[in-house]
Amino acid sequence: MSFLLPIFLFLVGFFPNPAFCENAVSSMRFELIHSDGPELLGTAIKPENRLKHFRELVHRDFYRKKMVSEMLGRRRRATELSGDGNSFAMPMSSGAYARTGQYFVRFQVGTPAQKFLLVADTGSDLTWMNCRYRCRNCTNPGGRRRRVFHADSSSSFSPVKCSSAACQRLPFSLTTCPAPESPCAYDYRYADGSYAKGIFADESTTVTLSSGERVKLKGVVIGCSSSFDGSSFRAADGVLGLARSNHSFAVKATDHAGGKFSYCLVDHLSPKNASGYLSFGSATTPSDCKSAMQHTRLLLDPLLDPFYAVQVTGISVGGILLPIPRVVWDASSQGGVILDSGSSLTMLAEPAYRAVLSALSAPLMAFPKVDNKPFDFCFNVSGGGYKEDLVPILAVHLDGAARFEPPVKSYVIDVADGVKCIGILSASWPAISTIGNILQQNFLWEFDLHNGRLGFEPSTCGP
Structure with missing residues (x-):
């Protein structure tokens, strides 16, 4: 698992994809919005100066480099996912104004759907969010204003059993299993000392196709984190896993959407209203559209x-x-x-x-x-x-x-x-x-x- 990507992605919906010169092919896209907007609950802090900002980015990059060195060479066992060929996308923008260098996504999970802001991380297997499941007198990490996924309110939330083979395949799963029906627990540790603890579950996520149709991706592995800590999460509700692992959201979504995903990153010091995107799906290029790809x-x-x-x-x-x-x-x-x-x-x-x-x-x-x-x-x-x-x-x-x-x-x-x-x-x-x-x-x-x-x-x- 990774230290977090210095890019924050916000999944806010569909808009036309200029780079693909798309025709009528259906795609899914999520917008990447700047991290100092109202979506971040007032957590944005502008850096005192650019040099301090870059020094903070370098500090995080060296932690991430350490993580990459430790992770390479590990094998991931995978389970096969199925898809129906549709595609979708999301907008993206720089998080420099929040002094993080990250991008966020607005993510919808559960039935009915609940909305969250997640750090998008190409080095993380697991998609997780601040979550409560059969919990009494729980505290809310990060303060009262942080969003919470109420798992008990979702009809599609299905905990992975700790006695199952699936639990053994999941990254950072704990070996403890109090009873066969007990949820499969995890303890994710990031290179900078940040962590997330909780249970694995199968869930449904809601995405919007380029046609405007809202559909659910079923059987997505998520983490319901009852506790987490670290500066990486100060402006987010969790992490969107985009790594190349069959447990990640990227692999699940690409299996659903033609085998491809893409992103376009605006300049990290772009104006606040500039945004890029994260897309899932196969787009075609019409004959009158020349591509330099x-x-x-x-x-x-x-x-x-x-x-x-x-x-x-x-x-x-x-x-x-x-x-x-x-x-x-x-x-x-x-x-x-x-x-x-x-x-x-x-x-x-x-x-x-x-x-x-x-x-x-x-x-x-x-x-x-x-x-x-x-x-x-x-x-x-x-x-x-x-x-x-x-x-x-x-x-x-x-x-x-x-x-x-x-x-x-x-x-x-x-x-x-x-x-x-x-x-x-x-x-x-x-x-x-x-x-x-x-x-x-x-x-x-x-x-x-x-x-x-x-x-x-x-x-x-x-x-």
Whole structure:
């Protein structure tokens, strides 16, 4: 399970998908809204300054990096889910204004449906929320204003029995089983010390199709958390699990919706009203709509579960391929690369990081250098003269001749007034490298789980 993704997703309903150029195919989508809106119950806190904000993101990213290192190599046993081919989607937006770097989703669960705000996490197996089940005199974690899922009020809530085989397959399930009919309990521990404790259950979630029809996804595994704690949850009611595990919401939803899900992340420092989306379903491109989408394969190896790994073949800066040892990109050895919307900043294994840092910083040496840890290269632009075209183009080369070229603003980032930094961090070798959400912003990313393929193309993420 993961430390939480520094992206908060709000599932608020359907709107047209510009990046897909969709025809009449039905899809499901959820909106990603900024985290300082009224939906967050007044919990938003603007950072005192950008540098403090980025230092907090880096702190969380290092915890997440530790979690990724611990999780890779673990195998996930899975159960097969069925679907009917429909698709759906949800809007997304940056959580920078809540000093979290996360995105939220508005999620509807139970019968009748109850609404919650969940952190969307590509490294979490479990979808869980603040919950009460057959509980007397319960306290409400996080204060009286936090939403609570009243499981006893849902006719579709069905606890998983601790004596069942399903309980043994679920992640972080406890071995204690007071009686055969007792619920299967869990204790999720996150790398930053946050935790969630509760019971597993099968439930129904409500989604809205692109046609406007509201349908229920049945048999979704959720966690009913009677207690949880940690700064990661200060503005949310729980977590939406988007990892590549048959227990996650992402796999359940894609099985229902054509085998694909996608997201588009707006700039993390976009205006409050900017939003992207999280979509589930297969969209087609009409003949009069030209797509710039490139594709590479997803490395769907059980040893890499539950993360989304890709095969990088090299990195170039200014059109020159950097001398990075191939072992850095070898997931079967001690390297490899994952695409992680849950990490804010990109972290490269040390040999790759040094080569990239040297190549990017060389043309920027004329600007006064500024010491702004944890970044290794920052410079002052308040004196003028800086233009983005001074920065060489960074390109990540992927298997299948795909080439990911993020905009300069995604790797030379504003961290304070008049100060920019190369926004990439080092991971001590051996290590897996992580492409974080800031580098991913303003692109549409499509995860085709059924065909083991990743697609990507530039996008404004707008309506």
